[in-house]
Amino acid sequence: MSKFWSQNKGDRHSGGAASDRNTDPDLRDDDDARPRTSHEAAAPPPNEHTRLLPNRLDSTPYLSPDDPAVSPYNLWTVRLVRWVTVIFTCITFVWWMLMLVSAFITPPGLHARGSPFFAFSYTTLAFFTLVVALLFFAVPSKPSRVLSIAIAVLLLVNMIIILAVEKTRHEEAWVGVASAIWATLMALWAVVADRTVQWGKTEEEERLTGRAETRRTLLEWSEVLLSTTGLSIMAVAVVLMTWNLMLRAIDTRVAPPGQMYWVDEDTYQIHVLCKGNETDANGNRVSTVLFEGGEDPVETGLWGVAENALKNGSISRYCFADRPGMAWSDAAPSPLSASMATDALSEALARAGENGPWVLASAGVGSLYARVFSSRHGKEVRAILMIDPLHEDLLDRIGSSGRGFLIWARGVLSPLGLDRISGALFRGRNSDDRTYGRAAYQSGKTIWAKLQESLVANSLTKRDVASSRTIQDKNTPVVVISSGVEIRRDSAWQEKQRDLTHLTDDLEDWDIVDKAPHEVWETLEGRDQIEQRLKKLVRLQK
Template sequence: MNENIPLYVNHICIIFEDNLSPNPFYCWPKCLAFNSSRKYGPNEHTRLLPNRLDSTPYLSPDDPAVSPYNLFTVRLVRIFTVFLTILTFLWWLLMIISLFVTPPGFHARGSPFFAFVYASVALCTLGVELLFFAVPSKSVRVLSVVSAVLLLVDTIVILAVEGVRHEEVWIGVASVVWATLISCWALAADRTVQWGKREEEERLTGRPETRRTLGEWAQVLTSSTVLVAVALVVFMMTLNVSLRAFDTRLAPPGERYWVDENKYQIHLYCAGDGNVNGGKGGNNVTVLFEGGEDAVEWGLWQFAEDAVKNGSIGRYCFADRPGLGWSDAAPSPLSASMASDALSEALARAGEEGPWVLASAGIGSLYSRVFSSRHGTEVRGILMIDPLHEDLLPRVGAPGRGFRIWLQGAISPLGIRRLLGAMLRGRSSEDRVWGRAAYQSPRWIFAKLQESLVAASLTKRDVVSSRAIQYKDTPVVLISSGEQIRKDSEWEAAQRDLSHLTDNLKNWDVIKKAPHQVWETLEGREMIEKRLKKLVKL
């Protein structure tokens, strides 16, 4: 044998010196690879092979050198996965920021919670892929397919249904499309790693490895568990998006008007001919209702209809505040003055000019007071139903309350309570849009989060300023909840202070057995209607 010839494992050749051999070389299998190695030197497929004559042909399956990372393709896939993770993390941060302060062009008219959860799904999928990159499994690939299919359904529904597309705009569409692509990428990456792992095992150990170590089984179990949770989240979101699409068939009773440079729409509804007590003429006074913690449609709308039928008032209007009822969500931050400006713009676009009698409840009274201070000559009277005082706004803006609202909003796209209400309690579209289940809507929750964020700062400043410029001769009627006064001494002092809002207090009535929603009792409804009738006729 010629000892000057370099040898590589699996490429051993023997040279015969006699003339009996038909070939000067007799080679073991893979001699052709040996010739290539001798000619070109080690390459990606041969560089890890030992070059000692006494070595064994294959490595141990547990040898660290047996790794899919040996292949450039696998390393490239991992690098690109890291790049996608960085992009997704930046998008996820942007979605969090938009919950508190809306960047220019990133306003979602529904709520940013859907886009945030879709971004979270994409980030979680990539995180699992990176953490367990070298341990591919069939369960991960199956779950990636399930998530990708469900996200594709979400994408189709959002793009196909005009109402949902109007709410999500490009932010929600981009988020769900990105989450879909990331699920597809996770499937492709895991499949690539599986191929690379098999290739390296066959080359370095002689056969694909079928067994797993305990650590690998733990990684497979962890990754599968996380992706099962991700798939369940996506499944719930698919059902919720479908329910939202179903609810878009419910048309609003009034019209929706673009406000704030056409960023979002405010729903405005007016009814009645202006006649009072069945007369042929009216004084053209319109009662402008402002809801409290809920939309006007939930409680006060029916009261207004009854008041018109009874002849107590001749005409009324109401507008849903941003995020409530049929109104779109507004960009953040949203203070009382911003909401009042949106109402004024919607009324102007609708051609409604007043004069007005403002009837408001709870926290809605703050918005009515700001509106009154800016339209003093058009306001004939103010009726406040158990109103919230500006000194109590820190309760609304308490950090603990804000965090609870944010947490509720973060899980609201799953629609757990909305879906259970629809399936088990017979909740209708009316219940979900403006009724008893409206508080479960991500848009409603986002509106409450906006309200909480600026309650003790921007909104309080707006209300305090409005009190300073409020016309002092404007008639005021105050109707308070007896139950609320009995259980909260600060509330009683606040009601007493509001009775001095102007120098023209007409009445201050305390309905002893009425809750905060005074109109829920017969005595409360009768008193509100009686005082409203008096204000309209002034």
Template structure:
């Protein structure tokens, strides 16, 4: 054949038959065949044939990547707060909302080509609950104050991503129907076993998300309800007005003889001062043992906002001093502390010199035992508790079944379940064996050696742990002026929970107040 002669129609057909099928040839049925449409099982029958579906999938991938970056930033902020990502409440809420958004998009991507009505209905339910959460955060002054832009943005982003997932699933459903009608002649209603398995798995995953968001909504409603309980004292802006610390003072500033009274400054231990020591302080005033007392909630506990991480004892002591100064409280101070709170009082005492008239420590924690506070295992458990705290499993059940009220959740027996309290303890754990230990050791070196000291120890703790006994004895040598060391028989770590413990504390407190 002459090379300039154009190929015949039969030759072109033979070439098409020999050439491997591509996207174009698979989509166009062979007109010479007797079958005008493709089989429904043919791989060419796919919603990915449409540019609109491909663009939606690409956009979903990009949104997933952005959400993942935000999720990583919030994960890092739980340990070290980047500039601009500080929240005044529990940072675990913003992290939870971002986790919901990321998981929703991930499920959508994994099962992108298998749209289902059940998945859309579950995602719509999730979007509705997330929208309610966003409205609550913005509508309630306290939650808006605590979450700042980070929490609001996380909740709103999770809402928008749920809506996007519904729209993307609906787009794929439309594209699937369009391609099936064009290439097979009718929309396909049957599914393979593998497709049914994918629908089942996606429905299970989205059901878990809906349940989680519902529990988060219940917890957020409890937080909004608790906002009506006003603090007994005042909240003061500290640390360049980044957050507020609650400070409460009560009693007469002068003695009956007209002399300025020494103010007892209480520092709580593992629990807020309000949980036990507050009642003790009121009784001490009624009994005439002291004239006036103050206490401040450490950042993240009770009515105080959370502080950025890391938060060492030294930083917390500076924050307390700033709050007292803004409140116009000048001392002189008699410091009463319990447990881990004794570390905060010791640093405060070393920095305020002649203003401190005495130290009374109730079963105090020694700096050499901070390894227990700052152990990696404890830190991981606190982080895990914080991650699940937005679900409010115990808090919600406590409110519904046990009748626990706002006071229980803010500073009482259920306060340990609060995300902000867990975060405060996580902060304490992260720097316990490093920054905090360094601060306390330094404070011991500069402590005024003439400051009167009283140590009241738990008999149970001493009998159980020989090392604890040795460290209690070491703290009696904190200064050269030991007034008393009482070991209260059968008293637990919270010594004031027993009658003998309360009597011993008040007796020694009254004696110190008269010095």
């Protein structure tokens, strides 16, 4: 018994010494050679949750809340969310660049029949939502999540309106639909990312400091303020876009008075309206007056002239087709020169079964399109009437870079509908006004048509019109009706009006309506003069 006690005591003594050697760094000979306790053998290797602190059972003090090691980036989930956000941002930026380019030159397959501006706006919202999420990624806040949810809900409403209304779905095409869906998903992803970071931040603070931190530094409060401000601006923008989209949906109830015809390999549609009798009382085919609008759609002013002339018996039949992007016609891919627009008109008239003979009546910039049409349909064109026409030498007035930039900027802002919404609320503008009337110029589709016109005015269109003058049938009768106001105001305008009277060798008349503005038909004298000249021209035999 005494021997056993002595041996046991020796073992304990030696065990204690061994223990001292294992715990004292100065007494250890080899860390790998020391025996492991059962607790150490069962402990798992350190990971991202335990590498900063030993096991809490060891009663190790917590880190300071201000320690840089206290970060949500310690969690692989947070780091993964950040990298996914970066990838989404890169994808959105590429799409944003494509939408930016499509406002000037339409990439293959990215044609929107309305305008590219709505798709560009949705992509811009998605891009800035992701940028805000990345800039303030480590500083989650409840206001940011609430605003992101509100933006996502409104974008979802936009997406539903676009898909539910046939005309908006037709105009936006897959490009606008995809952009709206992507913007909605990115707003939802911003909520997920912010909530994930908030969870990771709380987890790491509780693990490393013992409690969730409620304080914020001045820098963090500044970041919260900036993110909230940025998202608030975006939320207001989405509210306006939703309102404007609702107006577009309401305006679809205004049906086109004519028929829509697919052109350019069924890429877009052109609106054509024809009215009146094709033959006279003796069964002879009569000339059809083909109206071409100026800076505004035909429906804005010349349609009334045509109706009055038909009612008074001055003409027997008239037609007009809205240029691409004007009134009911779809927008065409860009670039769009005068000859391209004329080809679309010719195809639409052919599909409508309208072959002339024609008396062309055009105004302002529309006279350039009419001249190209005349040069290509010389046998079918009986006469040409130009109302205060624009000369090709003055195309720099609509093709200047400064004007083009202003039109583009207005187009970028057009999805907000600032002028359309205020017009509907305070000026009594109705669907007719916004579709083809006084407010038609506010439409993103019309703005884009103006931008397309401006982009090629000094190049493609000027070349087209110069070529048309060379091949124009010189025996075609011509009448020019000029604005007295414009002639007195601008000597260059007067000179170019006189030059257009020499377009052919058969000048019938050159009338100057003394008190008429550029839109000559806005005065009674101007309307009477136009009707009298049309009455004379339709009875001519070329």
